[in-house]
Amino acid sequence: MPQTLFEVHDLHKRYGPNTVVDQLSFAIAPGECLGVIGPNGAGKTTTIRMCLGQTTPDGGQIRAFGLDMPGDALAIKAGLGVVTQFDTLDPDFTCLENLIVYGRYFGIPRRVMLERGPQLLEFAxxxxxxxxxxxxxSGGMKRRLSLARALVNNPRLLLLDEPTTGLDPQARHLMWERLQLLMQQGKSILLTTHFMDEAERLCSRLLVLDHGRKIAEGPPRELIAEHLEPEVVEVYGQGALALTQSPVATLASRTEVSGETVFFYTHAAAPLLNVLAEWPALRTLHRPANLEDLFLKLTGRQIREGG
Known part of the structure; x- marks a missing residue:
């Protein structure tokens, strides 16, 4: 990468016997959105906390804007905007007052915030x-207010930890629109998310974490092409699971089962679909491979507990 705004090298963090982040390295270029995806407990939030100087790493290096974390933490934070998983808005202040008061943490005079605050509210x-x-x-409004608050210092880099969790589809799409506008303005974003459509829509590159380690990195479509067959046929209904033990399974490159659904991964779906037409009671869905398929192939289909 010819130019970097933010760099992490060999980041390491342990809690007791558990390694939460394991020799993690990545970089973010100006105007880029880097997405971090992984199951619960993969180390996403711990990584964000270390990047913010809220958690001390056991090893590795964090550099932002040519400065070192944690030694230059105050100077680095002056160039960062943060939206955490949970709202930290002051319930006793109005929306405008929340922005004005937050601006004081960056030494922004009240008269400046009285002008900037309404502009940020309009953006949100x-x-x-x-x-x-x-x-x-509403929940969506609170998240947009948190985003507006993260912009009071005109940051060069936004760190967004699952910014659309809990929002309905309309609120998520509005948040995506605002984040895309910020990238068009040259802002860089480090984004953690559980939504694969969000990652594919917003992110220039993706970092896939599991058990604290980087297991894949690259542009979303390139990762899909590298790790997956191009076509997927989902089959569900009574008798679908029996197909995995029948000659039908040989028509796919790879077969997976999740609950009552069988996933056939293939380079050419037509022969498979022709055979499945002989089972009219079964429901089928033919689609291109997507990021959710990539996520599940790399990290597994088992449910993970924990954060």
Whole structure:
């Protein structure tokens, strides 16, 4: 990468006997969105906390804007904007007051924030809620207010930890639109998410973590092409599981089962679909391989507990 805004080299973190982040390295270029995906407990949030100087790594190096974390933490934080998993808005202040007060942490005068605050609320589609308190806002509005607050210092890099968790589809799409506008303005983003459509839509590159280690990295479509067959046929309904033990399975390159659904991965779906037409009681879905298929192939289909 010819130019980097943010770099992590051989980052390592342990909690007791458990290695949470294991020799992790990555870099972010100006104007780029790097997505970090992985199962619960993969080390995503711990990585974000170390990048913010909130958790001390056991080894490795973090550099941002040519400065070192944690030695230059204050100077680095002046160039960062942060949206955490959970809202930390002050419930006693209005939306505009939340922005004005937060600006004081960066030494921004009140007179400046009185001008900048309404502009940020307009960007977040919250101008009509300037005098409302966070408790009066919907979940989507609170997340957009958190994003507006993260922009008060005009940061060069945004660190977003699952920013759309808990939002309905309309609220998620509005948040995506705002994040895409920020990237068009040259902002860089480090994004953790559990939503594969979000990762594919927003991210220039993806980092796939599992058990604290990087197991894949690259542009979303390139990762899909590298690790997966191009076509997928999903089959479900009574008798679908029996197909895995029948000659039908030989028509696919790879077969996986999740619950009552059989996934056939193939380079040419037509022969498989012709045979499946003989089972009209079964439901089939033919589609291209996507990031969710990649995620499940690399990290497994078993449910992970924990954060």
């Amino acid at each position: 589609a919250l101008s009509h809620k300037a005098d409302a308190k966070p408790g009066e806002l």
